[in-house]
Amino acid sequence: MNGGVTTPGRLSAALGLLCAVLAGLSLLVGSAGAGLPGGAAGGLILWQIRLPRTALALLVGGGLGLSGAVLQGGLRNPLADPGLLGISGCAVLGAVLAFYWGAAQRFAPALPLAGLAGAGLGGALLLGFAGRAPSGPSLILAGVALSALAAALLALALTLAPNPFALAEITVWLMGSLEDRSLLHLALAAPPVLLGCAVLLGLGRGLDALSLGEATAASLGVPAARTLRLAALGTALAVGAGAAVAGGIGFVGLVVPHLLRPLLGQRPGALLAASLPAGAALLLAADLLVRLAPLALPLNQEPRLGVLTALLGAPFLVAIARRAAP
């Protein structure tokens, strides 16, 4: 049951290499054309436009992939995902409230902090619910309800926002986008995302113990409650700040663990190290496609990032549902 065809270390290294290759490609693709941007403004385009976008795709994707692996292990549910559970939606709602009413304009860190607060609140609500119904479909349903509530409040907030363009920007927040982000966004998102990833990466033993049942986990000295609290905290950090600058990108956290299990086996702790670079590579690849689309197709703007991840993720969800059906 636990056997995989490769080791987490070897797979992580290979995925890290894939990330490096994709990052190199990513620096070569933009609306100014393919290849290294030349001319007097070449450096500016490379460092101020393409670099922050590339780094954010890796960070946000890594945070989503790792959170998905931890949530699926901790909640013992193959459908757990920060997007599906409404944690991303709550983070986006927090960020929107901080952005459109000017708080982030006066104090830039208000944006990621509000994202963290939203994600933290969403995580706490789910955790409270999980205390009563620790796993199974009811938790996913609670997450779906939370996600719908967050989306409705997001639409309401953007309707009430004082800037007339706000409502038209709902797709950016619901589907996610990394278009025209700057080094400031990178500086705001990186510390919490990295801290969250560090917390989540340390949960391997706790998740493995939890997979044997809560009583066994407690007897092994890693109580389930502590593991779940740290999982919620780490997810809020890793997802909240990312969603604050990139919007709610769905399905990355859902898909990544399922892609890795055939290679690494079922043990939740074994998935963690590889799910970080896998999520990063997946989101960066999606963002590359999003940028290539207007160069190849008659589009006057990029499709949203979440459109691509949903095109990949929704069939995946169906496949999981079919496998789970009796």
Add this chain to the structure above:
Amino acid sequence: MRAIALLLALAAPARAAERVVSLNLCTDQMLVLLAPEKVAGLTPLARDPALSYVAAQAAGLPVVRPSAEAVLGRRPDLVLATSFAAQTTLALLEQSGLTVLRVGLPADFPVIRAQTRHLAAALGVAERGEALIARMDATLALAAPRLPPVRAVLWGARGYAAGPGTLGDAVLRAAGLEDAGAGGRLDLEALVAHPPDLLVVPTAPRFPSLATALLDHPATSGITRVAIPPALLICGGPFTARAVRLLAEPPGR
């Protein structure tokens, strides 16, 4: 030119109106400038200083929601609207016996002159119209072509750039600048790759949006920029000449 012909083709009403409702931000501003005492209703947008040049005066004038029922309640004898207005609303008003005057959205100064005269005649204040035009022309006369030529891009929310046939293009050219914009969406990378000599942007709004935050992206910080109050550029009117003046003598030169 087609717009002028269209305006001239519309015959002015025989008798000047006394109670006038406007259903569009652009006609709001013309009505307030020409005949504030005849206002029976403006759109709520007329009071927004970020959008309306006459926001201060409009604060003391009645506003009305642009629905047929609300407008009929004001018992106007003339309704001003743009040709882009909700046609169902206008049809309902006309069926109720109201005179509806549809005007275009001027994208050049000759059309602004023609529209100002046309509306002034309809409101029975021809001499006020001429005074507004004279002041506008005096302001425009202050601008002269720059030598060597200055390539400018007017870059608005979401990265939409002025280009041939737009009001923004007319403003840049009237200010003696060369319009380097092509119209449509001008991507951040494309702008930075071929930076203009002068970047003209709307003044940052008090409350942000992603659409307007784009204009402050740090990658554009090396391009000389001038900010223009967006209220001067949303509608073409005699006040649009002030945008020309701001560009002709940019602050700090």
